[in-house]
Amino acid sequence: MAQQQEVMQKVVDILRPFVKSPEALSAVSMETSILKDLKVNSARLVDIVLEIEDQFGIAVSDEAADKVKTVGDAVSLIMKNAA
Amino acid sequence: MRRVGDDVVDLDDPAIATTHVNERFVARVCAEPEREALASAPDRKLRLWSLFAAKEAAYKAIARGGPPLPFAHRRFVVADGLTSVGHGEVELSLCVTIDGACVHAVAWSGRAPPLARTGLLRSLETPGAAARRLLTSCLGDGIEVVRPPSPGSWDGYGPPAVERDGAPLDVMVSLSHDGRFASFAALIGIMALPAASDPSSKPP
Numbered sequence: 513m514a515q516q517q518e519v520m521q522k523v524v525d526i527l528r529p530f531v532k533s534p535e536a537l538s539a540v541s542m543e544t545s546i547l548k549d550l551k552v553n554s555a556r557l558v559d560i561v562l563e564i565e566d567q568f569g570i571a572v573s574d575e576a577a578d579k580v581k582t583v584g585d586a587v588s589l590i591m592k593n594a595a
Numbered sequence: 596m597r598r599v600g601d602d603v604v605d606l607d608d609p610a611i612a613t614t615h616v617n618e619r620f621v622a623r624v625c626a627e628p629e630r631e632a633l634a635s636a637p638d639r640k641l642r643l644w645s646l647f648a649a650k651e652a653a654y655k656a657i658a659r660g661g662p663p664l665p666f667a668h669r670r671f672v673v674a675d676g677l678t679s680v681g682h683g684e685v686e687l688s689l690c691v692t693i694d695g696a697c698v699h700a701v702a703w704s705g706r707a708p709p710l711a712r713t714g715l716l717r718s719l720e721t722p723g724a725a726a727r728r729l730l731t732s733c734l735g736d737g738i739e740v741v742r743p744p745s746p747g748s749w750d751g752y753g754p755p756a757v758e759r760d761g762a763p764l765d766v767m768v769s770l771s772h773d774g775r776f777a778s779f780a781a782l783i784g785i786m787a788l789p790a791a792s793d794p795s796s797k798p799p
Contacts, residue, residue: 530610548750553773554651555604555611558668562619574667 516587523586526563530556542584560586568594598687598704599767599782600655602648603713605774606640607696615640624650624668632675641698645691648700649673652780653680653687655769656702659754663747697773701780711780722772730757730768730779740768757781 524540531537531550546552552560561577564570564586570593580586604611614620621630621643629646636642650671658664673680677691680702687702694713701711710733716725731738737760745753757766765784772778 545750554666555614555647558620558623559614562617562623574670575665578665578667 516591519590520583520587522567523564523583523590526560526567527552527583530560540583542582542587544583545581546583546586547581564590570594596704597767597782598656598659599701599709599769599780600652600657600659600703601699601701601709601711601769601771601778601780602651602655603697603699603771603773603776603778604644604648605697605776606644608774611640611644615643622669626669626672628675629669629673641693644698645677645700646673648698649677649680649689649691649702651771652689652700652702652769653682655754656687656704657682657685659767659769695776697776697778699771699776699778701769703780703782705782707782709780709782711778713776713778715775716772716777722777723770725777726770726772726779729777730770730781733781734759734764734766734783738764740770 520542524537527546527550528537530552533551536550544550546557561572565572568590570590572589576589580589621633624647625633633639633642647668650668650673653671654664654666671680671682673689678689680687680689687704689700689702690708691698691700697713699711699713701709703709712729712733714725714729716722727740730740739758740755741758742752742755744751755768755770757764757768766781768779768781770779
């Protein structure tokens with residue numbers, strides 16, 4: 513659980529520069545939708561996937577990237593790849 | 596099946612100022628032939644975002660009303676002349692226009708091209724409201740754009756549908772917005788045209 517919290521914090525840090533309204537991150541949770549709630553557009557989502565690859569040293573396939581809709585999806589993807 | 600999708604990109608968004616030289620972004624978005632063409636394009640930024648918008652438009656068109664479609668930009672292949680875009684066995688016509696500082700891509704099936712517009716957001720106007728305003732300016736007053744609930748979609752709503760005075764119109768519409776711009780593309784059935792444009796309402 514501690515590791516999940518750590519990964520989630522890193523994901524939030526990755527998201528921060530791509531979110532136009534910083535206050536949107538103040539109530540972020542695993543269920544927060546990256547596109548709908550944080551209003552990140554699809555071009556920025558590509559940037560976020562690249563940043564996740566860089567910071568966690570993992571490769572994210574097209575199929576896996578497409579499944580990332582929420583913060584929790586990103587955390588799960590990272591923990592699954594890092595396992 | 597009729598299909599239409601559109602996408603607009605604000606070329607002056609600072610967030611995309613140098614994306615066209617990010618090789619990893621390009622590799623993630625573009626198919627191999629597109630990367631080769633992009634490398635020699637006179638305006639790489641414009642070319643990249645034309646390709647990107649084309650793929651987004653095609654995704655919207657193909658995913659609409661069909662089974663869930665995984666979205667991987669590089670699997671949508673745009674013809675060198677930006678006249679068509681394909682995904683698997685589906686091939687759509689494509690029109691990419693530059694209007695001010697935005698690029699607008701429209702992908703559609705069938706022969707007749709959709710009606711399409713781009714425009715700047717007005718002060719305090721939401722992007723969705725701007726897109727609906729553009730559509731109303733072409734279809735006339737009384738137009739409402741509704742989105743029925745669709746629990747499986749990314750935002751909980753299905754594709755937009757158009758009504759006039761509460762009655763559904765034979766219009767398949769795609770709305771988009773990015774930065775300062777909003778846009779739409781619409782395949783319009785003959786019965787949905789405003790009275791002034793209705794061929795059946797000829798002057799005496």
